[in-house]
Amino acid sequence: MKKIAILDYGMGNLRSVQKAFEHMGAYALLSSDKIEIESSDALVVPGVGSFDDCVINLKKDGLDKSLVEFIISGRPFFGICLGYQVLFEESEEGTQKGLGIFKGKVARFKNQEKIPHMGWNTLSLTDNGMKCPVFKGIKSGDFFYFVHSYYVVPGDAESAASWTEYGGCFASSVSVNNIFACQFHPEKSQAKGLSIIKNFIDMVER
Amino acid sequence: MLAKRIIPCLDVKEGRVVKGVNFVGLKDAGDPVEIAEIYDKMKADELVFLDITASHEKRKIMIEVVRKTAEKCFMPLTVGGGISTIEDIRILLNSGADKVSINTPAVKDPGFIKKAASIFGSQCIVVAIDAKMRSAGLWNIFIDGGRTPVDKNAVLWAKEVESLGAGEILLTSMDADGTTDGYDIALTKAVSTAVRIPVIASGGAGNSEDIYRVFSEGLADAALAASIFHYRKLSVCEVKEYLRKKGVPVRM
Numbered sequence: 001m002k003k004i005a006i007l008d009y010g011m012g013n014l015r016s017v018q019k020a021f022e023h024m025g026a027y028a029l030l031s032s033d034k035i036e037i038e039s040s041d042a043l044v045v046p047g048v049g050s051f052d053d054c055v056i057n058l059k060k061d062g063l064d065k066s067l068v069e070f071i072i073s074g075r076p077f078f079g080i081c082l083g084y085q086v087l088f089e090e091s092e093e094g095t096q097k098g099l100g101i102f103k104g105k106v107a108r109f110k111n112q113e114k115i116p117h118m119g120w121n122t123l124s125l126t127d128n129g130m131k132c133p134v135f136k137g138i139k140s141g142d143f144f145y146f147v148h149s150y151y152v153v154p155g156d157a158e159s160a161a162s163w164t165e166y167g168g169c170f171a172s173s174v175s176v177n178n179i180f181a182c183q184f185h186p187e188k189s190q191a192k193g194l195s196i197i198k199n200f201i202d203m204v205e206r
Numbered sequence: 207m208l209a210k211r212i213i214p215c216l217d218v219k220e221g222r223v224v225k226g227v228n229f230v231g232l233k234d235a236g237d238p239v240e241i242a243e244i245y246d247k248m249k250a251d252e253l254v255f256l257d258i259t260a261s262h263e264k265r266k267i268m269i270e271v272v273r274k275t276a277e278k279c280f281m282p283l284t285v286g287g288g289i290s291t292i293e294d295i296r297i298l299l300n301s302g303a304d305k306v307s308i309n310t311p312a313v314k315d316p317g318f319i320k321k322a323a324s325i326f327g328s329q330c331i332v333v334a335i336d337a338k339m340r341s342a343g344l345w346n347i348f349i350d351g352g353r354t355p356v357d358k359n360a361v362l363w364a365k366e367v368e369s370l371g372a373g374e375i376l377l378t379s380m381d382a383d384g385t386t387d388g389y390d391i392a393l394t395k396a397v398s399t400a401v402r403i404p405v406i407a408s409g410g411a412g413n414s415e416d417i418y419r420v421f422s423e424g425l426a427d428a429a430l431a432a433s434i435f436h437y438r439k440l441s442v443c444e445v446k447e448y449l450r451k452k453g454v455p456v457r458m
Contacts, residue, residue, distance in 0.1 A: 012326075013303075016276055016304075048327060114403060116328065119404070143457040149329075188281055189281075
């Protein structure tokens, strides 16, 4: 069985992500050990909290480098919430630079809707999203659980796998080569969320 | 489009659900974990556990309940009751709760909200407000489970907790609570329009129409209910079907 590492860098409740992966039959471990991460078949980066704390915590033990090296190696990568936002260059939430894997920034909702954007919202899958194996069996209109005040503005709109409407449209997920990352929480999105996790596991096992 | 949320709430005392839940096929009417699993399958949008355990020592039981629930239910879980320190919050979040709801300690020390939000993020800090009408259009708040009146205007307090970093408000009308005559629409609307954070309306749900009205007229973002779901008067699905037909966005 393949080994999936869930990056433990002191941000939020990683346990629920691990539980969801285990529930879907994966061998998933929480780790902040560079060697362990390097030897894993896939890497998951969750995260709840603020952008700056996220970057600072990642940099503290050089985990940011492990993360970038892992992505470059071409193995499957799954970013959730802050683990999605941090892949971009910068955020209006803080002053720290993001990892810059993708061009683009993270902006605060400025519409008239309530903040945080909290609750169940739908995805509109893009052509890119419809080809994405992680979205197998998922269709536009399916609901996922969101909780965030900032949203990703990808430099390359083609990288978006789905859009979600909240007083305007934002990229609720991206899919590029070995990277899948999303703003919503699959680990909190009941059956649909678990099926995304299962699709990712299947991709790793292949 | 963002769906309006339907949130069942379980009162839990020393690890047992108070006033057992009446579901067909339920092995143990008092087991919060088993009941949570059923609500998970019914596509409840979130769950709230309210710990009404009186003794401080026995509160540890709740942590175990949260841990077991988080192993089986992959949906948002809020835990309230008896949370008064940063450490209390940390333990509950690490056990699998997604949000904590704080009432009395927030009123006694508003700085606690600010501190908790700065450490854990606003998204997991819910402030619970128990409000009672003093005169038309004016509500005061109560603490200590509704036992102690506080000279604070509910709408102003809601604005204050928003500015302190609360991510959501759980608003209970003490006048409507337990009546099943419907939510306090005026109170819900007054609070929901005063703040820019989501408001969960609570207290008074008796049927689907009540829930429809608290969304359409009360402008609530979510509706919490206990007895109508527990006693099978209505299922979560039936309520959502009713709302959908009336044009309210819900997750089916």
